[in-house]
Amino acid sequence: MPRRPDAGRASSPFGGRRVTSVDVARLAGVSRTTVSDVLNDQRVERYHPNTVERVRNAAAELGYVRSAAGRALVMGRSDFVVVVVPHVTYMRFQDIIEALTSHIEDFGFSTVVHFKGAKEKESPGRSRLLNLVDTLRPAGVVDLGGLSAREVAIIEENSCPVIPQEEPVDVNVWIGLLQAEHLHSRGFTELAYAFLSDARDEPYGRARSTSVADYCAAEGLTAPTHLHVPIESEGAREALAGLIEERGCPVGVACHNDEVAIAVVFAAHRLGLRVPDDVAVIGVEGGDLGQVVAPRLTTVLGDVAASVQHVRHSLAQTYGGSVPPGEIPRLEDVFRVLSGETT
Amino acid sequence: MPRRPDAGRASSPFGGRRVTSVDVARLAGVSRTTVSDVLNDQRVERYHPNTVERVRNAAAELGYVRSAAGRALVMGRSDFVVVVVPHVTYMRFQDIIEALTSHIEDFGFSTVVHFKGAKEKESPGRSRLLNLVDTLRPAGVVDLGGLSAREVAIIEENSCPVIPQEEPVDVNVWIGLLQAEHLHSRGFTELAYAFLSDARDEPYGRARSTSVADYCAAEGLTAPTHLHVPIESEGAREALAGLIEERGCPVGVACHNDEVAIAVVFAAHRLGLRVPDDVAVIGVEGGDLGQVVAPRLTTVLGDVAASVQHVRHSLAQTYGGSVPPGEIPRLEDVFRVLSGETT
DNA sequence: TTGTATGCGTTATCAC
């Protein structure tokens, strides 16, 4: 008669016997089924209030916590939601994560964050993310921008819903438009779009620069020059010098984010150009640092809370109807130009 | 006769039947045991090379991935390592995560990142993290600084080993010392330590400021003034003004990180003070932004790769001996002062 | 060297 495969457990120096639903059932004097039902708030009305109370007390007393493993095994999926972060630097990153976590928690799920590696871009077969999804079998994947279409397809195929951070096209078109409009309204007719040179394949940058280009076309302006700016003095200076050589002054630069914007601003300083008279700069994000440097950055400020609302929507649509979806904010209310000293 | 509890599965619109080890076994014409052994690289030498090959091919062909749930259930713990990130902003954050992920991967584990919430500081009973650990039962927890002593105790009690980012005391004492020494070597005798005011309870700040204080005491300098700097123009200006009022000029400010340093530098500008003549500033981290602004920041540059080496050590100590631990670098080699234009 | 049986903790189904 085979013995319990305790060897594996025992070899672990930690992990003293865990409290299981059986323990709770025993202490409460009921069956595991009852425990399961009560603790999951299912069919609670069918049990005597007394019983429910006893079970809850027993669970609390023993410090019982459902095993994700057991639950995941029988459910076919876990209670985790994976938030995938691209390799580009977000300045207000923690704020976004926190907002997402809060929403995800409302649905009874736990949040885990996955960072896409730098060179994980388009690895052949199984990226780290795909492996994570396969093993963790999460309830959902929130895409902050790092997922390729292929990965999204694979994951949605037979794993779980993929929730994009927001309608990428609309949002980025809107942001680019805001930037271009603002620069134009300040009297700049020569525009450029500054990509973060470090990022291989900006998921956002493309849409935004296109949007700037569309605006220029519509307004009869010369098409915007593209430049790739590294977050590093020399490189940034060179990139800007190239732009000036091509377009002259004054020129307005719409930047991919605040970091790029800061790099451009100080590159201008180093080139002896005046900001904003010779070079006007507008970023995106509204991070703290952009507002603390001199000159204070003009930027497109995003409302973090609003921008994650639709994640709650997607979650509500797929899972629990008990959680009120909340208003889905209009684009105009989520983003606005924060006027600084660089335009 | 109870039927398979497929309802739960079926209710899920996704999650088509998963490939299990049984499928692999069938295709390879062997037993589940063999599959398990081969795919875990255990007892491989006991099987016919042919068999091993067949199993591997079958697994690859079917795209078989071990179920984390099944494995965790029987092992008593999962193959995930949780990296806990405190709510303070790291500038070179993604680099650190990537380095850690790479090491963790070498041990066959997957990395998931957990962000400590802002107000999750010392919540009463079950913090999000504790809940995550209880349900996920990770192979380890890497603490980047957000864990309270209580949490560490609870987790180590009966869950898994907690790996601190590095010996916190030594490292932070060293960093503080480097900052103080550098400022002093530049001729500054009036020193101050600038905390990030936003962070409630800096795990690092305390040790560093104490170290600066110790240096001052040892060198016969006045004890350093403590100031709390927000990443925001007005607040930073006020904080610095207070310092100047108390200590006069010139004064050297050791900052908690590059963000704080940048805030101090531009606060000085706004107060009409010269940097570094009136106010000298040194940060910590060596992030990109500090080197792109003008004046270029003097900072304590950390070697990311080296600073995560000991995580590999801890992992090797607890798990696999097959992975070479790698050199554990000396403190002197990990951190050095990067001279900029602010001292 | 391979197969068989068992149990990990949870949930769903059905009998009581």
Place this chain on the structure above:
DNA sequence: GTGATAACGCATACAA
């Protein structure tokens, strides 16, 4: 209303 049981996928002890 409540309890017994099978099954999820995997890893192991033991028999063959």
